Amino acid sequence: xxxxxxxxxxxxERELRELKPTGITPGIRRSVALGLQxxxxxxxxxxxxxxxxxxACVSALAAGLLVVAxxxxxxxxxxKVPSAGHEGQPATAGIERPSSESRDTFRPVAxxxxxxxxxxxxxxxxxxxxxxxxxxxxxxxxVKWHNEHRNLTLAARVPREEVVxxxxxxx
Amino acid sequence: xxxxxxxxxxxxxRGSALVLYARQWTDSLADAEDAVQEGFIRFWKARESGVGDxxxxxxxxxxxxxxxxxxxxxxxxxxxxxxxxTGDKLYFQKTAIEYEExxxxxxxxLEELPDSQREVLVMKIWGELTFKQIAEALGESQNTVAxxxxxxxxxxxxLVDRNT
Numbered sequence: 001x002x003x004x005x006x007x008x009x010x011x012x013e014r015e016l017r018e019l020k021p022t023g024i025t026p027g028i029r030r031s032v033a034l035g036l037q038x039x040x041x042x043x044x045x046x047x048x049x050x051x052x053x054x055x056a057c058v059s060a061l062a063a064g065l066l067v068v069a070x071x072x073x074x075x076x077x078x079x080k081v082p083s084a085g086h087e088g089q090p091a092t093a094g095i096e097r098p099s100s101e102s103r104d105t106f107r108p109v110a111x112x113x114x115x116x117x118x119x120x121x122x123x124x125x126x127x128x129x130x131x132x133x134x135x136x137x138x139x140x141x142x143v144k145w146h147n148e149h150r151n152l153t154l155a156a157r158v159p160r161e162e163v164v165x166x167x168x169x170x171x
Numbered sequence: 172x173x174x175x176x177x178x179x180x181x182x183x184x185r186g187s188a189l190v191l192y193a194r195q196w197t198d199s200l201a202d203a204e205d206a207v208q209e210g211f212i213r214f215w216k217a218r219e220s221g222v223g224d225x226x227x228x229x230x231x232x233x234x235x236x237x238x239x240x241x242x243x244x245x246x247x248x249x250x251x252x253x254x255x256x257t258g259d260k261l262y263f264q265k266t267a268i269e270y271e272e273x274x275x276x277x278x279x280x281l282e283e284l285p286d287s288q289r290e291v292l293v294m295k296i297w298g299e300l301t302f303k304q305i306a307e308a309l310g311e312s313q314n315t316v317a318x319x320x321x322x323x324x325x326x327x328x329x330l331v332d333r334n335t
Contacts (some may be wrong), residue, residue, distance in 0.1 A: 005325075008328065009321075009324050009325060009328065012324065012327075012328045012331075013296065013324060016277070016292075016296050016297075016327075017296055017297075019263040019264075019266070019274065019277065019297075020187070020263060020264045021187040021188055021190060021262065021263055021264070021297050022187065022190065022191075022200065022261055022262065022263065022264055023186075023187050023264070024182065024183075024186035024187055024190060024204070024207070025204060027204065028182070028186060028190075028204050028207060028208050029179070029182065031208045032178070032182060032208055032211055032212055032215075033179075035208065035209075035212035036178060036212060036215060036216070120213075121216070121217035122213040122214055122216070122217035122232055123213075123214075123217075123228055123231045123232050123235060124217065124223060124228060125223025125224070125227065125228055125231075125307060126223070130310035131228075131231045131308070131310055134217065168231065168235065
């Protein structure tokens with residue numbers, strides 16, 4: 001009896017396979033071709049993401065170097081310039097110099113993060129999470145440091161990317 | 172899927188089955204084609220080699236587009252909805268005249284199947300996906316999708332027999 005059912009199912013399965021779904025129309029081909037032309041191809045997109053990361057690293061490094069160079073420059077400058085009203089005297093002579101830590105310390109005074117782009121990269125499968133939607137956000141972080149003692153302000157602009165995975169409800 | 176496969180080839184190979192797959196959640200062939208187009212483009216732009224089964228992801232992408240379209244469909248007014256519902260219902264290419272009645276019975280029976288069974292049947296029979304790929308796309312176990320397939324096939328056969 002079961003064998004009969006299995007045989008019938010198997011014949012029916014074969015019959016179904018012989019039915020061919022209606023073919024795709026030239027309209028789909030054209031629309032897909034258009035859609036893939038105006039958006040960047042994934043290879044280009046990956047390349048652009050790579051460039052973005054490179055810019056982020058270089059900017060962060062440049063900001064760091066700028067801070068170090070400025071501190072170094074200001075420290076050297078103050079030790080050589082004579083102080084007004086004390087001609088012939090070294091700049092530091094007779095002045096109560098604060099510790100080098102407080103003079104050279106730059107403290108962050110403002111942090112601003114602005115989202116400049118977002119992209120829905122569609123569904124991907126992640127192990128243990130099932131299908132998820134991948135969203136990529138791009139930010140530009142503006143950070144300012146200030147040295148109260150020297151009245152100096154440093155600013156750096158650093159690009160940053162965040163990828164967020166959102167669980168997909170398939171039903 | 173081959174890593175450097177051309178999108179045109181992929182669309183030719185999978186397009187028809189994807190349209191049939193999308194039609195489960197759309198009212199007309201035109202809406203299903205739009206869902207495939209949208210889902211395919213989104214998939215192709217975001218594809219990443221080595222992350223999951225790409226064909227399974229393509230099916231998920233098309234399904235999401237079809238479901239999004241269905242949600243926006245509910246915002247249409249009744250007249251537009253009626254026009255869409257009375258549109259073309261042909262799922263398969265026309266067959267020899269003596270088999271046409273049988274084809275129509277199969278199409279009607281497919282519509283009567285529960286969504287979850289019909290989805291697996293379409294993916295397996297016309298999409299030619301493996302149970303592993305189907306399980307990955309649906310986030311279910313292989314055993315679950317295999318039994319849905321078996322029950323769906325039996326139910327479809329009984330419905331067709333009843334309709335002919």
